[in-house]
Amino acid sequence: MEVKLPSFDSVFSVDCVIFGFEAGELKILLIERNEEPYKDWLALPGYIVEQDESIDDAAERILYELTGLRDLHMQQFHTFGEVNRHPQGRVITVAYYALIRINGQKELRPITQYARKAFWHPVNELPKLAFDHSEIFKTAFNKIRRRLNYQPIAFELLPEKFTLTQLQSLYEAVENRKLDKRNFRKKMLSYGFLKELDEKQKGVSYRAAKLYKFDRRKYAKIFHNDMNLDK
Amino acid sequence: MEVKLPSFDSVFSVDCVIFGFEAGELKILLIERNEEPYKDWLALPGYIVEQDESIDDAAERILYELTGLRDLHMQQFHTFGEVNRHPQGRVITVAYYALIRINGQKELRPITQYARKAFWHPVNELPKLAFDHSEIFKTAFNKIRRRLNYQPIAFELLPEKFTLTQLQSLYEAVENRKLDKRNFRKKMLSYGFLKELDEKQKGVSYRAAKLYKFDRRKYAKIFHNDMNLDK
DNA sequence: AATATAGTGTGTGAAAATTACACCATTAAA
DNA sequence: TTTAATGGTGTAATTTTCACACACTATATT
Numbered sequence: 161m162e163v164k165l166p167s168f169d170s171v172f173s174v175d176c177v178i179f180g181f182e183a184g185e186l187k188i189l190l191i192e193r194n195e196e197p198y199k200d201w202l203a204l205p206g207y208i209v210e211q212d213e214s215i216d217d218a219a220e221r222i223l224y225e226l227t228g229l230r231d232l233h234m235q236q237f238h239t240f241g242e243v244n245r246h247p248q249g250r251v252i253t254v255a256y257y258a259l260i261r262i263n264g265q266k267e268l269r270p271i272t273q274y275a276r277k278a279f280w281h282p283v284n285e286l287p288k289l290a291f292d293h294s295e296i297f298k299t300a301f302n303k304i305r306r307r308l309n310y311q312p313i314a315f316e317l318l319p320e321k322f323t324l325t326q327l328q329s330l331y332e333a334v335e336n337r338k339l340d341k342r343n344f345r346k347k348m349l350s351y352g353f354l355k356e357l358d359e360k361q362k363g364v365s366y367r368a369a370k371l372y373k374f375d376r377r378k379y380a381k382i383f384h385n386d387m388n389l390d391k
Numbered sequence: 392m393e394v395k396l397p398s399f400d401s402v403f404s405v406d407c408v409i410f411g412f413e414a415g416e417l418k419i420l421l422i423e424r425n426e427e428p429y430k431d432w433l434a435l436p437g438y439i440v441e442q443d444e445s446i447d448d449a450a451e452r453i454l455y456e457l458t459g460l461r462d463l464h465m466q467q468f469h470t471f472g473e474v475n476r477h478p479q480g481r482v483i484t485v486a487y488y489a490l491i492r493i494n495g496q497k498e499l500r501p502i503t504q505y506a507r508k509a510f511w512h513p514v515n516e517l518p519k520l521a522f523d524h525s526e527i528f529k530t531a532f533n534k535i536r537r538r539l540n541y542q543p544i545a546f547e548l549l550p551e552k553f554t555l556t557q558l559q560s561l562y563e564a565v566e567n568r569k570l571d572k573r574n575f576r577k578k579m580l581s582y583g584f585l586k587e588l589d590e591k592q593k594g595v596s597y598r599a600a601k602l603y604k605f606d607r608r609k610y611a612k613i614f615h616n617d618m619n620l621d622k
Numbered sequence: 623a624a625t626a627t628a629g630t631g632t633g634t635g636a637a638a639a640t641t642a643c644a645c646c647a648t649t650a651a652a
Numbered sequence: 653t654t655t656a657a658t659g660g661t662g663t664a665a666t667t668t669t670c671a672c673a674c675a676c677t678a679t680a681t682t
Contacts, residue, residue: 170401170442172472172483211401211481215472239470239485241403241446250442252403254470254483325659342661343641350639366657367648556629573632574670597628598677 173246173253174219175206175293176234177300178227180262181317185282186333187262188297190289191226191275197247198290202281204297206253207274219256227278228269232258233316237303238296245292257300259316308334312353315374323361323369324348353379404477404484405450406437406524407465408531409458410514411493412548417514417564418493419528422457422506428478429521433512435528437484438505450487458509459500463489464547468534469527476523488531490547539565543584546605554592554600555579584610 178189190202205226209218215236224230234256241252268278281287283301288294307313314330315322328344348354355375360368409420421433436457440449450465465487472483499509512518514532519525538544545561546553559575579585586606591599 170403170440172401172403209401209472209483212474214474215470215483218472236470239446239467241440241449241485243443243445252440252446252483252485254472323659340642341659342643345660346662347640361659364658365650367650367659369659554630571671572630573672576631577633578669595629596679598630598679600630 170250170252172209172215172218173206173251174209174215174222175204175240175253175255175296176219176223177204177255177257177297178223178229178232179257179259179283179300179304179317180280181330181333182262182280184329184333185284186317186330187280187282188286189227189229189268189278190281191270191278193274193290194276195274201290202287203290204293205275205278206293208251209254215254219254223258225272226270226275228267228271229260232260234258238299240292240296242292253296255296255300257304259304259313261317261319305334312374312376312379321357321359321371321373323371325369327372351379351382353382402480402482403440403446403449404437404482405440405446405453406435406484406486406527407450407454408435408486408488408528409454409460409463410488410490410531410535410548411511412561412564413493413511415560415564417548417561418511419514419517420458420460420499420509421512421520422501422509424505424521425507426505432521433518434521435524436506436509437524439482440485446485450485454489456503457501457506459498459502460491463491465489469530471523471527473523484527486527486531488535490535490544492548492550536565543605543607543610552588552590552602552604554602556600558603582610582613584613 176189180187180189189205191205193199193201193203205223207218207222207226209215213221216234219234219236220230220232223232223234235258236254236256239252239254243250245251245253262280268280270276270278283297286294286297289297304313308331314327314334317330318326324345325341327348328339328341331344332339353375355373355378357371357373359371361371362368407420411418411420420436422436424430424432424434436454438449438453438457440446444452446467447465450467451461451463454463454465455461466489467485467487470483470485474481476482476484493511499511501507501509514528517525517528520528535544539562545558545565548561549557555576556572558579559570559572562575563570584606586604586609588602588604590602592602593599
């Protein structure tokens with residue numbers, strides 16, 4: 161016996177909270193909408209999931225179309241399903257976050273017309289966002305604040321080679337408090353998954369700092385996990 | 392300008408992983424399906440979300456209809472959106488978990504015909520479940536294992552008045568390892584959110600243990616949070 | 623009444639982790 | 653050569669974690 165699924169007028173969407181770190185500040189990626197509803201508002205990159213793609217795939221596609229960014233490792237974190245969150249009908253949205261290196265070269269360029277532009281905005285003093293995106297952002301921020309302390313997510317935000325001071329200032333930005341330099345370095349190095357390089361910082365007008373790399377292999381060995389405990 | 396939402400043949404559903412603790416074992420609630428697809432299979436309680444209800448509301452309603460249980464505090468934990476997870480069409484499911492006291496009196500009785508019966512099953516040696524429900528369960532189990540250590544979820548599984556030994560055996564069941572009695576008690580009591588009662592255990596054929604209660608107010612005061620950090 | 627049974631309840635010392643804290647070194651630019 | 657800016661380093665006190673064993677008590681059994 162076949163049972164037919166009901167055919168509702170319901171739609172899934174995906175919204176992305178993309179974090180980056182630049183100039184000592186934590187930022188997220190916003191777009192300026194070019195479509196009703198909320199035309200001209202700022203919003204998280206997000207759009208509707210197609211029938212024949214998984215939500216994970218949709219998240220990647222949509223982010224690419226709206227910002228030009230690709231191949232991020234996105235992580236689902238919450239689904240928002242209030243009845244009236246979208247003014248034009250029932251839309252349930254699955255929210256994803258990702259952490260990336262903000263890279264001057266990488267140009268942010270919307271591919272579709274739905275977004276007029278995409279740009280980085282500091283997480284402090286965010287303007288009002290379209291839909292319930294302010295709430296979505298807040299939820300994402302709380303999540304990554306938590307995860308910073310038991311998952312190696314900090315390294316996704318930093319350049320591949322970084323100094324300990326940069327690492328510390330990232331922790332300070334996310335946790336919103338000052339940390340002690342000596343204790344921070346001692347602890348980070350004690351984990352044993354930071355690889356000290358022979359290189360030094362360049363182009364600074366003060367004593368150049370040593371550069372380090374995050375060693376994924378060592379991390380996985382030390383913590384006996386596949387680096388993806390989120391699920 | 393109004394933009395019309397696309398009208399796909401897409402459906403949201405909700406699935407619930409309800410944990411309980413009984414006889415030193417962690418259990419979950421399963422139903423026997425009485426409807427295609429997967430008729431006669433065991434499955435997590437779950438069904439389709441109506442157009443005019445939030446997913447949180449849907450979770451409560453559906454659990455009630457399938458098991459007779461009500462007023463649980465359910466917590467969303469992941470959304471499963473593979474294209475072919477449901478054999479009859481595109482169904483994205485939002486999964487919830489809850490932890491409850493298994494209570495002999497409370498009868499499990501499906502209200503609708505979609506489930507033939509509902510019953511508790513130990514989390515060890517689970518049979519194969521319908522759809523991707525085995526994966527959903529696994530994800531839920533990992534989540535609560537994690538949360539046990541930074542959220543007071545253990546107390547939702549125990550009777551209101553419990554002994555320290557019961558609390559310990561719950562931790563042991565979830566973490567799947569033995570804990571040291573003296574250290575466990577010392578640590579738990581040191582938090583200061585357990586209230587020692589004047590009462591003792593009754594009906595045991597050995598020395599009766601003191602009963603304790605979880606003091607929600609103290610907990611909230613101590614940890615400066617609203618006891619709901621999940622979001 | 624004696625005894626067997628089963629779980630309750632308690633303390634200490636060693637090791638590890640966390641915290642607080644201050645000064646000299648190096649580089650580039652002025 | 654001086655200055656401005658950040659890099660880099662060690663120690664002692666405190667707190668937390670961990671390992672570990674035995675006497676007590678309530679009931680059931682004989």
